[in-house]
Amino acid sequence: MKMSQLFSATLRKAPADAEVASHRLLVRAGFIRQLAAGIFTLMPLGKRAIDKIAGILRREIEAIGGQEISMPVVHPGELWKETGRWYQIDAELSRFKDRTERDMVLGMTHEEVVTDLVRKEIQSYRQLPCLVYQIQTKWRDDPRPRAGLIRVREFSMKDSYSLDADEEGLDRQYWRHHQAYFNIFNRCALPVISVQADVGMMGGKLAHEFIYLTPIGEDTLLLCDGCGYRANRQNATFAKPEAAPEALLPLEKVATPGAATIEELTRCFNVPAAKTAKAVFVVATLNEEGKDVEKFVLATLRGDLELNETKLANALGAKALRPAREEEIRAVGIEPGYGSALGTKGVWVVADDSIAASPNLVAGANEADYHVQNVNLGRDFEADIVCDVAAAREGDACPNCAQPLGVRRGVEVGNIFKLGTRYTEALGATFLDEEGQRKPVVMGSYGIGLGRLLACIAEEYHDDNGLLWPLSVAPYSVHLISLALDNDDLARQATELYQALQRQGVETLFDERNERPGVKFKDADLIGLPLRLTLSERSLAAGGVEFKRRSDGEQTVVSLERVVAEVQAELGRLSQEIEVRVVEVERDVR
Numbered sequence: 001m002k003m004s005q006l007f008s009a010t011l012r013k014a015p016a017d018a019e020v021a022s023h024r025l026l027v028r029a030g031f032i033r034q035l036a037a038g039i040f041t042l043m044p045l046g047k048r049a050i051d052k053i054a055g056i057l058r059r060e061i062e063a064i065g066g067q068e069i070s071m072p073v074v075h076p077g078e079l080w081k082e083t084g085r086w087y088q089i090d091a092e093l094s095r096f097k098d099r100t101e102r103d104m105v106l107g108m109t110h111e112e113v114v115t116d117l118v119r120k121e122i123q124s125y126r127q128l129p130c131l132v133y134q135i136q137t138k139w140r141d142d143p144r145p146r147a148g149l150i151r152v153r154e155f156s157m158k159d160s161y162s163l164d165a166d167e168e169g170l171d172r173q174y175w176r177h178h179q180a181y182f183n184i185f186n187r188c189a190l191p192v193i194s195v196q197a198d199v200g201m202m203g204g205k206l207a208h209e210f211i212y213l214t215p216i217g218e219d220t221l222l223l224c225d226g227c228g229y230r231a232n233r234q235n236a237t238f239a240k241p242e243a244a245p246e247a248l249l250p251l252e253k254v255a256t257p258g259a260a261t262i263e264e265l266t267r268c269f270n271v272p273a274a275k276t277a278k279a280v281f282v283v284a285t286l287n288e289e290g291k292d293v294e295k296f297v298l299a300t301l302r303g304d305l306e307l308n309e310t311k312l313a314n315a316l317g318a319k320a321l322r323p324a325r326e327e328e329i330r331a332v333g334i335e336p337g338y339g340s341a342l343g344t345k346g347v348w349v350v351a352d353d354s355i356a357a358s359p360n361l362v363a364g365a366n367e368a369d370y371h372v373q374n375v376n377l378g379r380d381f382e383a384d385i386v387c388d389v390a391a392a393r394e395g396d397a398c399p400n401c402a403q404p405l406g407v408r409r410g411v412e413v414g415n416i417f418k419l420g421t422r423y424t425e426a427l428g429a430t431f432l433d434e435e436g437q438r439k440p441v442v443m444g445s446y447g448i449g450l451g452r453l454l455a456c457i458a459e460e461y462h463d464d465n466g467l468l469w470p471l472s473v474a475p476y477s478v479h480l481i482s483l484a485l486d487n488d489d490l491a492r493q494a495t496e497l498y499q500a501l502q503r504q505g506v507e508t509l510f511d512e513r514n515e516r517p518g519v520k521f522k523d524a525d526l527i528g529l530p531l532r533l534t535l536s537e538r539s540l541a542a543g544g545v546e547f548k549r550r551s552d553g554e555q556t557v558v559s560l561e562r563v564v565a566e567v568q569a570e571l572g573r574l575s576q577e578i579e580v581r582v583v584e585v586e587r588d589v590r
Contacts, residue, residue, distance in 0.1 A: 001044075001476065002498075003511040003523075006030075008043040010523045020216045022458035023148025025467050029526045031475075038145025038153035040451070045527065048475035050156065053450050054135050056187045056472065057158045064176045066133045066160055071113045073137050077103025079112040083426040087287035088319045094141050106139040111423050111445055114161045118441055119429035122163065128431065128441070129169050133160030135450070147216060149455035150411060156451060162444035165433065170418055170442045174206070175587055177416050177446045181210055184448065185413065186581040189470035190457050192413060194588045195221055195230040198310055199417060206418040208588060210448075211410035212456045219410045222392045226403030230588065234310040237388060238405060239397035240302075241274065243358040249374040257369040260337030262303040265371065269362050276303030277355060277363040277375060279339045281329050284318035284348070296324060296332055298341055300383075301352035301390055302361070308391035315350055315387050333366060340364040341381040342372060351383035352390050413456055414448040467528030468551050471574040476509040478567060479529040479550075481520050483536035484512075493560065494535045497545070500564050506571070525550070530574055531567060549574075 008030030015034070018024040026032045031046035042050055058068065077095065080086035085093070086105075094106040107113065114132065122128065135158045142153050149155075162173035178194065185192045190212055197209040209232055211221060220233040231237070259268045265276050280299045285292055299312055313321050329336050332347050340363035341349045355361070355377050363375040377383060394407040424430070424440040433439050454473070461468040471477060478501060482494035491512070498510040509529060511520050517536075524532055534546040544559040547566065558566045 001509050003509060004513050006044060006509075008033075008045060010526050018148065020147045020150065020459065021462055022150065022455040025462055025526070026148060026455065026458055029467055029528070032149065038142055038151070040149060040152065040154075042451075045475045046454070049454055049469070049473050050450050052473045052475070053188060053453055054158070056184055057135065057448060057450075060180045060183045060187070061131075061133050061158070061160055064173075064180050065129075065131045067131065068134060069117075069132050070134050070136060071107075071110050071117075073107050073139070075105050075107050075113055077105055079116055079427070080105055081290075083112055083115075083423055084287070085112070087290055087292070090285075090320050091143070092141050094139055107136075108138055108140040109445075109447070110134070110136070110159055111161070111419065111443075112427070115423040115427045115429050115443070118163060118424065118443075119427055122429065122431050122441055125165050125431055125433050128163055128165045129173060130163040131160060131173060132163075133158060133446075147455070149451040150216070151218070152451060155449050158448045158450065160446045162446070164442045164444075165431065165439070166442060167420070170420070170444050174416060174418055174444050177444070178208065178587060179585060181414050181416065181446075181448070182585045183582050185210065185453075186583070187472050187578060188453065188457055189472060189578055189581065190413070190453070190460055193221075193230060193410075194585075195232050196235065196588065197232045197415065198235040198314065205420050208416050209412045210414035212413050212460070213408050213410045214456070214459055215409050216459065217410040217412075219412055221408045221410050222394075222396075222405045223408055224398040224401065224403055224405055226398060227401040229398050229400050229405075231392075233392060233407075234308070236392035236405075237399045238390075238392040239399050239402055240305070240354050240357075240390065241397075243274065246359045248376050248379060249360050251375065251380060252373040253365055254371055254373055255369060256338075256371045259369075259371065265303070265362060269371075269373070271362060273304035274302050274358065275361060277301075277340060277361040278303045278305070278307075279334075279341070279364060280307045281324035281334070281336075281339065282309075282312070282321045283324050283328065284313070284316050285320040285322075286316065286318050292319075295348050296328060296346075297321075297348045297350060298334070298339070298344065299350045299352070299389055300341055300355055300363075302354040302358055305352065305354060305390040306393065308389055311387075311389045311391075312350060315385050315389060316348070335364065335366045335368050338364040338368055338370060339366055340372070340375065341383070342366060342375065344381075349381070349383045350385045350387070350389060351377055353386055353388050354390060355383075356386050411452065411456055411459075413453050414446075416446045417444060419443040419445050462528070465522075466526035469528050469530060470578060471530045471571065472578050474528075474530050476507045476529050477571055478506055478508045478531045478533060479511065479524045479527065480508050481511045481524060481532065481534045483517050483520070483534065485514075487537060490535065490537060490540070493540075497533070497535060497560065497563065501567065504564055504568065506564070506567055531570060533563065533567070 011028045014024035197207045222236040360374040421440040484491035501508045548555040
């Protein structure tokens, strides 16, 4: 491709709203252009890079038996109602009506559609196992798109779906994907880790996320250097300090004027925060008989712990949570700042398991300026649900080896889910087994966002001057710069070199524009192709063509006769550097 014909331009300034390096550089280098919040156009360079990623995805998914299909972006709402997700997912799922007033949705994921295919196509155990995948556009109306391609509303995703006769088959396909995903990310030269994750709106029994560790990430991860435990904070567990056994003491109401926080309470009673009971008030949105209803929830946990809203929402089966307003708290007979589950009625109480294991706690009396000592779950109040709803934090004890947990930030670039029969039972996707018994197909779901992956590669590979693409995803392999200016003979030689590279299948971006050398070099740095060739009067005087990798500053001169062969050899070395990254990984079964 000649740069004079390229349908994009480099920019000297980044967009004002660009928060991260990948956003700034992908815009400045002409890879993407924003249409609206969270909606981007891929320009020619960006499209070529995304296509390289898609090729890697196809290679690895087809290596484990994947067959490519393409499912619609627009889905009948009836399918989502059959699985219940029409009612469970909030405004992120875009709903509309067609001209016949039929409910429709824009697909944010395709479990419903592929399961509908399964119930029509799969009849016998002889058709299983099976694996289908697609690379398709998705729409998720995210309320807070940010960071360029990191968090968008419209995106392209590789989603694959495994179909099996039993859990053993699902387990095999799940872990094949686990390895295939590491192969994909390693071929893209992106370092990732896998962590156990919350199944979220997808449902099912087990999930892993593949995380690129970076300070710009929105995911918080808990990691143990001692045993290798890794989990997203949404579902991370930890070993809670055990309370010493005590005989249950009688309740005692105590005046505590102004002690409306845990910190003030510990000073007032001269006890550690672990001897107090914290109350958190939220309103949960649930779907009951096809309608959204709100319920007041009191979550109580030890004062030294923090609430994990994801765990709480999962325990309640809630589609959304919001903080309760002061008037809502008072309406159920609870005094803000001095609240607890003592004496409450018509309140949904969820107690963290730390409360069940801790005797004689200090809790609110539901009366201004008063608390109660020696409160015990089971004797003084009851909980509708007792489970782990506490958030793991840095320094908490690892649940496996008790070493202190560390905290890192990261971006989720892929996920895998054991769905089981969550969708096939809802939609009646069954098969006849060897005994002629009808059973639901067992499913797995596996996703990778292509644009987010591209952005994370840009985050990993850049410097102050621009991008530094790994060969496997670079839109072109070579950036050929001609500094001919008014030298027709030099211009002819540069064109002949470009044509020679093309004949050998070397993907080359040829900068033959009538621009100053500084402009061309800045653009080459910004675009960041792996190899750069510069042909100028100076290089010819030195013996040929200036040759360098974008990733280092070393530059050599190669003769015109040898340059094509040297480019091919260097591309082979770059390719091998990526290939050696592809290794077998251990299963993350913690």
